[in-house]
Amino acid sequence: MSNEISIEQLLRWRAARAEAEAPPAPRAARLLELARPWWETWPERFQRLVERLGSIQIAYGHAMAEPVEARRSGYPVPTLIVRRAEELETSVCVLYLGVRDGRLRLRFQLEKAIAHMPDTVEATFVAQGFTRPLFSASAVLSVDNEYRIDCELPEKLARDWKELKVTDRMPFRLILRSDKEGP
């Protein structure tokens, strides 16, 4: 009897065994609770943060009035970094922005280095004058110390942002928070 085994057979065998080792599937109610947007879970906090985000725009008014040629990239985007014990006002510099096939690809860097930034943050996009966010997406820190976002956009935004260039004034502000942080 031959016991010759190929790598493919080994992997398939291991995969079948791994499937058999699976713990019970999580229930829908728990998953939906986990996936509930943070601004729905803590609406009052979200409103307060939006108000604060609006005030950053005033603080950065001078920088935003600079001619675009004078900067290495586009307008600074007012940003709030939300941590468990603190909220930091800052801005990010958008290095790349592309919308294609309904997907947003965005790279940005914090204007000032901030210690202990997590490798993944949830970036909540908020438009000026709106009390609800546009959407949120995970931003992952890259080897170049840039955060990168690659996500599907709501259809309307995909249309509206299709022509947006990195040197344009961004139609959003950002709230960055650790991926699974509580209130």
Added chain:
Amino acid sequence: MDDIETLMERAASLEVSGAAARKAGEETAADGFFRGALEFAVKAVDQSAAGGSLHVRLNVLRATARLSLDCGEVVEARRLIDEASDIEGFRDQRDEWAELRDPSSWPDGWLIAAVRRDPPDASALDALVDRYWKTLFGRCLLLTAHHEKANDLAQDAWYRVLRARHALKPGGNFPAYLTTVATNLWRDTQRFARRAGPMAEHRMSSLDAPVLGDEGETIVLADGLPDLNSRDSDEQKLLAIDIDRALEGLEPRLRDVLLARFITGESAAEIGRRYGRTEQTVTGWIREAIRQMKLHLEEPAQVAGGGELV
């Protein structure tokens, strides 16, 4: 006023267009067609209540319940099923109705249509999670080689899918999408882990060059490893551990590529498109991954006094 037959013909025509649009990934158009079809069908239901045979009424209710599920309108589908259950003749068709009532027997498209709605239908989500949980966990375990990390990764993948559930495509390949989300999440964590470390990008780039050799994609192993069909559970456990360690020893990209090739069944060209590399480069990665797996797997075999891998 249109008769029942005309209304149902219009509904059927729109349903065909909806199915075609869904298959093509044009979900907005598909949704419009299915909703149009549902409107005609609901009118037909109203007319069938006013008169006509019970048999026709049952057929109209069933077709309308199916259209409701195409639109993700689970509550409406259940209402129609309940309405039908009071009609004489329902029992003769109970198998067909049971399928409509039970989310675990729905196709992915219906489940996804129900999950992407606001609020999502929990029973449809449960059915969808149950359907793919084991496969997803299995893939996560092969990626992480760690039971708890695999569980976290699988849950995280679902969390991400649900966060973007409005964009889910009922006509798409959902299990492939789910696997891709999990793999991307895992790759992101690996990418971060190797920042400025010994696995930095510039070192990985040495793998970009195709590895030329005599080996094909499948290397035959002989003697050294236990029989996969062995009844000895300890032996099987040890083999699983050896495979996990061998996978763990691979650089993340090689691990991903190997699993994509042999577990998902992606071709080198398809993997290449994902990585933005040529088919030849990916073939080189696969050969390199196989070579390293072989080396890892030879060690325990030799320690145990088994034969060598060939």
